[in-house]
Amino acid sequence: MTVPADPSRDLRTALAHRLTAPGDPWRAAFETVPRHVFVPSFHEQAEDGRWVTITPENPRYWEAVYSDRALTTQIADGTPTSSSSQPSLMLEMLHALDMADGHRVLEVGTGTGYNAALLSHRLGDSRVTTMDVDPDLTGAATRRLGEAGHHPAVRVGDGAYGVPDRAPYDRIIATCGLPSVPWPWVEQACEGAVIVVPIGWGVARLTIHGDAAEGAFLPGGAYFMPRRADAPAPDFAGLERTEPRPSRTATPVDALRHLEFPLSLTMPGYRFCTWNREDDGTVEGLGLWTPDGSIARVHADGTVRQAGPRRLWEAVEELHRWFPDTAPARDSFGITVTSGRQWVWLGDPRGPGWDLPPVSGTGGRVR
Ligand SMILES: C[S@@+](CC[C@H](N)C(=O)[O-])C[C@H]1O[C@@H](n2cnc3c(N)ncnc32)[C@H](O)[C@@H]1O
Structure with a gap:
């Protein structure tokens, strides 16, 4: 042979x-x-x-x-x-x-x-x-x-x-995956350079002009491993010591599903889990957490408990008000990066949007 x-x-x-x-x-x-x-x-x-x-x-x-x-x-x-x-x-x-x-x-x-x-x-x-x-x-x-x-x-x-x-x-x-664009990349790129980077559950393509970078997300989804950082394990048991309040979102699991991409931009690195009944799989509760130690749990009776530096369920409720039924396609979102600030926008850099957090440890030039 x-x-x-x-x-x-x-x-x-x-x-x-x-x-x-x-x-x-x-x-x-x-x-x-x-x-x-x-x-x-x-x-x-x-x-x-x-x-x-x-x-x-x-x-x-x-x-x-x-x-x-x-x-x-x-x-x-x-x-x-x-x-x-x-x-x-x-x-x-x-x-x-x-x-x-x-x-x-x-x-x-x-x-x-x-x-x-x-x-x-x-x-x-x-x-x-x-x-x-x-x-x-x-x-x-x-x-x-x-x-x-x-x-x-x-x-x-x-x-x-x-x-x-x-x-x-x-x-x-x-x-x-990154929560936003590290400012050192903009400083190390030439005029007209292109940056392609997974942010949230999408991939952004930005072009450098002067001392800023701007561009839109690609149409397809992408689930890259996040930049390695020490993330504490979620302490759901500890949440029982916090004060509950009613959720303003009537369908928490559906909201998390259809808001997946915009949530990945507002809550970088978020994860979620559900607790299901053994007999018929009905969801009895869901948990949500981010690498900064923020944590939320929504119970089947509609009560929410939250702890950590950020109130995660407030972020879900706000996005749910914006997009109650379905979220816009990935490529209708874009991103602008300047030395003082970077933000995600919908449709147009001057349109509705929200600020992205800086990549921790990169000098804090992007707030
Ligand atoms: C999806 S894999 C990369 C695949 C790779 N391009 C290939 O062709 O095999 C993601 C990589 O990002 C790396 N990574 C995670 N955090 C990082 C960081 N802060 N800086 C540089 N690399 C990092 C991981 O160690 C992992 O190897």
Whole structure:
């Protein structure tokens, strides 16, 4: 039997052709860069909640690595902390960057290094800088990038600060979720530069003009892992010591569902859970919490209890007044970033909107 020199070649070609049309500037990169080198194994959650590691010996490995699937590549305390993003979403974000030869790019969220390899293939190693907060990941990514023949600058650190000594950048792309745009990125970007960044459960595309950045959200949803920060576990039992009040929103679960995207902008990093009756699954209560330690619980009888720095249910009620039945599409929202303030708007930068919180620890220039 003749063993093919490169068993992934046909799989790469099939994936590239499934994702891209002929003439797409990213087709050659997807055809050439071997995803399996960057994802030597991944983790899948079984029905009982346990994580199972899938390696190349498993027949499903090759099919999964060259399919249009996000793959979890790192888990800490049962929670995914890094992944190789869904290739079609990566491509959508690369298209949004509108890259040209000669551009210098910063990627925040190296993860496996696969996206950095695609960028290096397109632009050349010397024009690519990638960084991740996790030194284990940057170490492995550097090795795998080298194995695939790429040598971009790989840095360890909190991507919210950017990499000033490699600036200025024509393009900045983040592959972890942020509550707003870190001001250092605007300072490190050239005039006319493009920033593509997941904010809330969407991806914003901003252009730099003067000392501000502005742009709209892409139409599709995106659920990226949030920028790593220490978030306290929610203490729902402690809420019983707080004073209850009636909810002004009659249908809390429906409100959370249809307000998902705007809520992800007003309450960055929010999570929610429900408590359901064992016999018929009826929702008996729901809990809501954010990384700053704010927490709310709404009981089936319509009472609300809240604690922490922010009254989260007030934020839900306010948005529910704005959008009682359905929320506008993602791409009707936009975002403007200046040195003193940044805000999300609906339809027009001067239209209705709300301020975004700063990315903590980035110098406080964005309030
Ligand atoms: C979805 S993964 C990135 C996927 C990656 N682009 C790839 O091609 O494999 C998100 C990454 O963001 C990283 N991350 C989280 N917080 C970060 C931070 N503050 N600065 C830089 N990277 C961060 C995580 O460690 C994780 O590897």
